[in-house]
Amino acid sequence: MKNRHLLKESIEALLEKYPFLGAFFEDNKLEVEGSGHLTFPEFLQGFDREAVEENAMDLESLEEGLVTYVEQMLSFLGLDREEGVWELTILAGRDKSGNPEGFDEITIRRSDIVSIVGPTGSGKSRLLADIEWTADGDTPTGRRILINGETPDKKWRFSSGNRLVAQLSQNMNFVMDLTVREFLELHARSRMVEDEEAIIGKIIREANHLAGERFDPDTPVTSLSGGQSRALMIADTAILSTSPIVLIDEIENAGIDRKKALALLVGEEKIVLMATHDPSLALMADQRIVIRNGGIHKVLPTGDAEREILAELAEMDSYIADMRTRLRQGEKLSKA
Amino acid sequence: MQLVTVSGPPSSGKTSVILKSIQALQSRKLKVGVVKFDCLYTDDDILYEKAGIPVKKGLSGSLCPDHYFVSNIEEVVQWGRKMELDVLVTESAGLCNRCSPYIKEVKAVCVIDNLSGINTPKKIGPMLKSADIVVITKGDIVSQAEREVFASKVHSVNPRSITMHINGLTGQGAYELSTLLHDGKENLDTVKGKQLRYPMPSALCSYCLGETRIGDDYQMGNVRKMEMGDGHEK
Numbered sequence: 056m057k058n059r060h061l062l063k064e065s066i067e068a069l070l071e072k073y074p075f076l077g078a079f080f081e082d083n084k085l086e087v088e089g090s091g092h093l094t095f096p097e098f099l100q101g102f103d104r105e106a107v108e109e110n111a112m113d114l115e116s117l118e119e120g121l122v123t124y125v126e127q128m129l130s131f132l133g134l135d136r137e138e139g140v141w142e143l144t145i146l147a148g149r150d151k152s153g154n155p156e157g158f159d160e161i162t163i164r165r166s167d168i169v170s171i172v173g174p175t176g177s178g179k180s181r182l183l184a185d186i187e188w189t190a191d192g193d194t195p196t197g198r199r200i201l202i203n204g205e206t207p208d209k210k211w212r213f214s215s216g217n218r219l220v221a222q223l224s225q226n227m228n229f230v231m232d233l234t235v236r237e238f239l240e241l242h243a244r245s246r247m248v249e250d251e252e253a254i255i256g257k258i259i260r261e262a263n264h265l266a267g268e269r270f271d272p273d274t275p276v277t278s279l280s281g282g283q284s285r286a287l288m289i290a291d292t293a294i295l296s297t298s299p300i301v302l303i304d305e306i307e308n309a310g311i312d313r314k315k316a317l318a319l320l321v322g323e324e325k326i327v328l329m330a331t332h333d334p335s336l337a338l339m340a341d342q343r344i345v346i347r348n349g350g351i352h353k354v355l356p357t358g359d360a361e362r363e364i365l366a367e368l369a370e371m372d373s374y375i376a377d378m379r380t381r382l383r384q385g386e387k388l389s390k391a
Numbered sequence: 392m393q394l395v396t397v398s399g400p401p402s403s404g405k406t407s408v409i410l411k412s413i414q415a416l417q418s419r420k421l422k423v424g425v426v427k428f429d430c431l432y433t434d435d436d437i438l439y440e441k442a443g444i445p446v447k448k449g450l451s452g453s454l455c456p457d458h459y460f461v462s463n464i465e466e467v468v469q470w471g472r473k474m475e476l477d478v479l480v481t482e483s484a485g486l487c488n489r490c491s492p493y494i495k496e497v498k499a500v501c502v503i504d505n506l507s508g509i510n511t512p513k514k515i516g517p518m519l520k521s522a523d524i525v526v527i528t529k530g531d532i533v534s535q536a537e538r539e540v541f542a543s544k545v546h547s548v549n550p551r552s553i554t555m556h557i558n559g560l561t562g563q564g565a566y567e568l569s570t571l572l573h574d575g576k577e578n579l580d581t582v583k584g585k586q587l588r589y590p591m592p593s594a595l596c597s598y599c600l601g602e603t604r605i606g607d608d609y610q611m612g613n614v615r616k617m618e619m620g621d622g623h624e625k
Contacts, residue, residue: 078543078547079547079550082512082513082544082547082548083513083547083548084513108590108592111489111516111517111589111592113517113520113521113589116520116521116551119551120548120549120550120551123550123551124546124547124550127546127550180558180561180562180563181563183563184563184564184566184567187556187563187564188564188567193570194566194567195415195418195566212567213553213554218539218542218556221535222530222531222535222538223535224531226531226532227531227532227533227534227535228532228533228534229533229534229537230505230506230508230533230537231509231537238536239536241509241540242536242539242540245539245540245543245544246539284534288534288535288536291534291535291536292535292536295536296535296536296539297539298535
């Protein structure tokens with residue numbers, strides 16, 4: 056630990072320099088108020104044996120923990136300011152039977168959308184895990200992942216703050232008992248964004264733009280409809296998540312404008328991977344990865360003929376959406 | 392043989408995580424066995440057996456489960472050696488969130504889940520705070536934001552650990568964990584003389600010894616009273 060000098064500074068000075076330490080003290084249940092003039096080790100010495108036992112504290116590891124926490128947060132914040140990830144490359148490995156995959160390499164850039172198709176159990180989870188782990192020929196597929204054209208730093212594997220991949224899936228729910236605003240505040244704070252209010256306002260605006268029905272910032276997240284929840288999750292992931300890559304596992308076509316949702320993610324310069332069997336979603340991608348028997352069978356660009364089909368599908372979707380709206384409004388349905 | 396101690400709150404997904412990681416270890420031709428510690432009941436041993444994994448179970452019954460663990464761990468290690476295991480995994484539930492069965496210089500993994508609530512990392516003691524690897528499960532059913540907030544809470548109580556997200560159903564992430572569990576460097580013959588990472592709570596009162604009656608007259612030994620205030624507060 057090179058930054059042991061932190062243990063010689065007063066808590067006051069530390070908090071001044073590293074405001075994020077507030078969360079460290081709070082989560083470790085350390086009441087530092089009124090002890091600002093002490094160094095952290097001096098503060099810890101204030102606990103007698105009984106208090107240490109009572110609270111199951113480990114003084115030594117708290118000291119080291121503080122230093123490590125500051126180091127990691129600094130690198131986390133520093134990384135935020137850097138350019139970050141602008142492209143991801145997958146180098147081919149092999150499928151479950153050991154045969155080479157049906158492509159050599161695929162590079163996906165910021166604001167690209169790639170869809171992933173293939174039967175359940177064909178290896179979609181494995182592909183995602185390879186990306187998240189930045190596989191280096193050391194996973195069962197033997198694939199390699201490059202970031203910005205290079206073998207990535209192993210920090211992507213172990214850092215808790217900088218996950219490479221954010222996931223959005225059909226089964227996801229909100230479980231916290233908070234209103235939309237409180238929920239976003241909590242997330243924003245964990246990310247230490249500077250202009251909390253502005254970002255929260257933007258997320259709510261965007262989510263309402265995606266959702267069929269508007270919601271209020273004071274609605275509990277657990278009371279949102281399916282469409283509203285998905286809209287909020289997507290807007291939040293697009294705007295507030297640090298992860299440069301977003302993996303979507305289907306977006307149900309109800310209560311949310313999926314085209315706008317993808318546009319929002321792309322607009323926030325995410326690399327979007329989308330597992331789906333819904334043709335109107337799959338064809339929105341620039342190319343699609345076909346998975347079979349644990350390996351990538353082929354990579355197909357979305358062709359012109361397919362784009363024409365996409366336009367037809369969009370018409371059908373809007374026909375269904377129109378019927379849904381009229382049904383909801385209590386109308387009797389009839390052919391146009 | 393390498394020893395790995397896995398613990399975590401009940402129903403956090405320990406067994407699923409261990410099963411999926413063992414599959415990955417087995418694919419590397421390693422022999423892995425499990426010893427499952429629990430208090431009153433477990434049928435997880437059947438799951439391990441079904442997967443062809445050598446398994447023993449220990450139920451602590453009327454004893455404190457973690458005390459029971461420490462009193463038996465050396466015998467467990469010797470069983471693992473006799474079975475010629477490459478990796479021996481012990482699994483135990485952290486029942487009161489206070490103790491941890493971790494041993495110095497022995498890899499310690501804590502499994503907790505996203506559904507357990509945002510304040511859970513604060514509530515769990517050395518079991519979470521002194522683990523080398525923290526595995527967070529059930530990420531597939533909560534939102535990305537909740538996953539990120541939960542991970543940041545874990546990070547602030549145990550910044551030195553490696554945090555991993557594992558899906559116990561699909562096994563996503565388990566292969567990666569398995570590479571951290573067996574590095575081939577460690578060869579353990581005995582845990583005699585090793586130390587626990589954190590002392591267990593000291594308590595010996597009349598209730599530990601089988602007293603069932605309630606009231607001051609029956610309370611002896613290490614007894615402490617709650618502060619209920621002076622009776623004037625509303």
